[in-house]
Amino acid sequence: MIIIMRPDATERQVNSIVDKLKAHGFGVHLSKGVERTVIGAIGDKSSIELESLQMMPGVSEIVPIRKPYKLVSREFKKEDTIVSLSAEVKVGAGQKILIIAGPCSVEGEKQIIEIAELVKAAGANALRGGAFKPRTSPYAFQGLGETGLKYLAAASKKTDLPIVTEVMDTRDVALVAKYADMLQVGARNMQNFNLLKEVGKTKKPILLKRGPGSTIKDLLMSAEYILSEGNNQVVLCERGIKTFEDSTRNTLDLNAVPVIKKWSHLPVVVDPSHGTGEWDLVPAMAKAAIAAGADGLAIEVHQKPEAALSDGAQSLKPDTFAQLIKELRLVAKAVGREL
Amino acid sequence: MIIIMRPDATERQVNSIVDKLKAHGFGVHLSKGVERTVIGAIGDKSSIELESLQMMPGVSEIVPIRKPYKLVSREFKKEDTIVSLSAEVKVGAGQKILIIAGPCSVEGEKQIIEIAELVKAAGANALRGGAFKPRTSPYAFQGLGETGLKYLAAASKKTDLPIVTEVMDTRDVALVAKYADMLQVGARNMQNFNLLKEVGKTKKPILLKRGPGSTIKDLLMSAEYILSEGNNQVVLCERGIKTFEDSTRNTLDLNAVPVIKKWSHLPVVVDPSHGTGEWDLVPAMAKAAIAAGADGLAIEVHQKPEAALSDGAQSLKPDTFAQLIKELRLVAKAVGREL
Amino acid sequence: MIIIMRPDATERQVNSIVDKLKAHGFGVHLSKGVERTVIGAIGDKSSIELESLQMMPGVSEIVPIRKPYKLVSREFKKEDTIVSLSAEVKVGAGQKILIIAGPCSVEGEKQIIEIAELVKAAGANALRGGAFKPRTSPYAFQGLGETGLKYLAAASKKTDLPIVTEVMDTRDVALVAKYADMLQVGARNMQNFNLLKEVGKTKKPILLKRGPGSTIKDLLMSAEYILSEGNNQVVLCERGIKTFEDSTRNTLDLNAVPVIKKWSHLPVVVDPSHGTGEWDLVPAMAKAAIAAGADGLAIEVHQKPEAALSDGAQSLKPDTFAQLIKELRLVAKAVGREL
């Protein structure tokens, strides 16, 4: 940590910072510049509690030097992490591109089995579908709950596709974990820290979606919660952030793909369906995501999007999805990946 | 709901929309313009599920006419809602300005009792303090839990100040409700819908903080969750949003005060401490909030901010707080309020 | 245009809107719903001046139906526009991918000739370089002015690469047009409407960069200024927007590529150098841009980025650039394009 003093800071003010740092066990390095004094705090202790130094008289700015996350960082672990959804389906560097496809919500057993078969035939290697649905409106369809989980299990049995489904409540983690192969923590719960701890205690792989108001650093800090509970099977998912641009529902931030790859060893997937909110933008952004280096995609597919109980506007029809997969294979190959 | 067709939409496409609307029980009103046909759907049914009409061929745009929230709206209830924290302390139009003050975290019994006495003497009428703390880092102080709640209760007993404290987990709602006079749902849990439902089932007043990536409409929809469970004792709290401006931790959006007053009957308070992230900006923004029409303020106060276990940089010292209250009284009076 | 009345609007208020619309030559279509009356204004007149209807008593909301731009829209012109930088170098659908490469600033004659030869050898088909530089600080290097333009011309003569360079001042348009093959209007001047009109009066192709605080609609409206002066040789450039995300200098909004393709017939290029601000993110985002459907790229290349007079941190070295071009060829081919 570096403490930059104000140009008018007195010697006494500098000394009182130095004393405080020493009291916390830090080594201190003083650097008197032409205009200002700069104080370096040396040590490997966490300096999180020291942000309140900002309050001390004479201080202009505090510059943290160590990243606030540890277990998720490339500095901590150099090799890419590979996450296993099942014995056959893995995601991460060097693996096949993961394609998680399916409807926004599980609406019925027949529906989910049919769509599972369709997306599998097209080339998907995991099935998504919401049984517990976080909806902006209390009056919107909230999902089928455990019944939905059972339908998902039936679809998985039929197709051998591992299941990715959301858990919204600490009280439901055990229940959802009974049926799901991968637990999804949704964008709106990205900083529901108790939920993060709870899924961290399971042995299940976790799909952690970036909150629409969260920075990449926030996302990594949330992943750190899961890893710090002993579960390192975490996949990060970019799904769009809130910006002033209103021609798309969210602004899909593909910069996040190379940035996360630089800072962390965890796999990254991209959700172009939520990221754009419009089905006809999904193919372009899905291809862009793979070209940017993503390890996988989460794509909404629905037999009859215009009759979907949720998010119809962003869902692909099965044949559009099948066509997209063909195009994605070419892009994946162009960047040295396989799908 | 209005459906705007594309200029090249065929008659058949128009008819298929009309049929679908009729099948859902809507009356239909066709308006053929020079360039486009516009279809009005008439009826008092919720049209939320119809957003997937967007997918139907020929459709250019869907314009919802009814607001997606109901119970929280001024159209539903014209008179301002008054929320009671205790027999004496109420918040809302025509009431005294509510001043919720106290430390970010409860750190000890002595600390919280002392600060409660200080803020009460200065003019606060409610005590805040976190026992369960949502922290970005898993390695940061996470709060004292139930012990913290007990210390808060002791401080309340000593000072008669009602207690406002956060609940983060559906499993803790009953516990926190046992000690708190008002339950706070924090910014990061604003769209934790299960938590909203759970606090909606209590009879406690709720302080609902706006998420940093949430629009005012999102905030009202989250409040709707609470009201739809039968609890209309909800106070909305503006505490800053995420923007590109990096000179403050958040951008406190005071526009939200008159906008919420126009759209909803619920009281609004402003948190300039989180809204700016810097203690020396708090007084200016606190005064601005009252001038804008806020019904109250939530302000962090700490005896020794530079030693606080969390958020020290945004906390006022007790004497700065006492001075601010004096200045706020003048501003409140200037806009016809009392404090 | 559709005018949605408030639920409590009186018949007299509705009538006064209707009268006003008729007075402006619009046909009127009344639709009385269960809760509200909706008024459709029918006609092909521009309705821009009518936004002030918002002020009239009883009005809840105004919904424009026609897009505010015309000449740039797909509805006005279905076929993709092809823009010619020279007899050989063209950009747009079906053309080779345009690669505009070169340093941020022209620093000397030898430097610009050398870099021109290097980028040409690597596969670039146009040369960029700033002679007039918009710098945030008045104390930073402001460019070599006309001398820089002459150096660019020398580099172009040597390599046959057409020149793309910025013009910042209405007074300099004629001068820059004398040397440049394509005039760049920079992001910070995207809404310098007088400059837009002035470059619209030239016959030169224009590279119009999106402002960091501008929506895609704003960008199209600015292009409309140029086309409305009779110059339809306009290429749009996505180069990142301002968001709360601080791990990159800007958030490159690749959604803009398919959105612009849907709404407009103009070619789109992407600038991943400014869009990310960091050279090591450029390759990933360049590939993503091509996969998303961009017609070209603008990339900063500098012999010694660490000694550049501006924007060194986002410039590629020539060999990194050459390697990137090889990878881009594969991605271009995967999406049916050539480079």
Next chain:
Amino acid sequence: MIIIMRPDATERQVNSIVDKLKAHGFGVHLSKGVERTVIGAIGDKSSIELESLQMMPGVSEIVPIRKPYKLVSREFKKEDTIVSLSAEVKVGAGQKILIIAGPCSVEGEKQIIEIAELVKAAGANALRGGAFKPRTSPYAFQGLGETGLKYLAAASKKTDLPIVTEVMDTRDVALVAKYADMLQVGARNMQNFNLLKEVGKTKKPILLKRGPGSTIKDLLMSAEYILSEGNNQVVLCERGIKTFEDSTRNTLDLNAVPVIKKWSHLPVVVDPSHGTGEWDLVPAMAKAAIAAGADGLAIEVHQKPEAALSDGAQSLKPDTFAQLIKELRLVAKAVGREL
């Protein structure tokens, strides 16, 4: 400037940074921490050109210590600057609150004289009105040009109110300066650096509006351009930024008021009309601005907003404006100011 090295930086990499700094005339201070080496560059030279150090191998991060602006900073000049619009009308700390009022556009001589008399009677001390109008659409009313300036002059002669009006083009600076008492640089031209230099060369006071995609630092850097040309009569104007919040046209960032007061000696005024885009939010935000410490307000007033040629939806009627001034007097007094 502080250079933070990567944990894996070699001694050679550190040395090459040190050599480069010395070659640029900086003193160097090395600090070897447990994990990383930190290099301090000591000297009073501008370090702007050194941002390209970022490119050098082994460098993790560059932290500038000196602010990039100088003349506008409080550190350079402690006392508040007072700007004079006329012999009687001044703006800045300790002065009366400046109220700049008038229509968005000058529409006719009778109109502008009438409104000037109305706003003066209500309590305004300066007249605004656009003769050159920056409009998003090329088809919207572009202003009356010099004729408009003449009408403004006539209104000023009649009422003695100084005139504030926008200049959009470097070529028009002399013309507008002939008629105006204060030149406005609009939000969209905030980073039109040539225009900034040109108005900097006049002796006129300048009203510099913050761009909707610009940080407070960007605004101060743009002001620095004007001061660096020898003109220190600059007033900064907050008028709202672009954010994801869509219930208001812009998000008026009142935090900017205390932040600018802390960093700079220049006066600050707030424009709640553009800042919100809706007339019925203007009174609340005008009061909030004064309470936050603004030195003045710019408010749009129009006799018949519903017939205005531009921005009608955000204009107050004269009687609403007169009522607002009465309320503002009370708020100003509450914060120790006069109006």
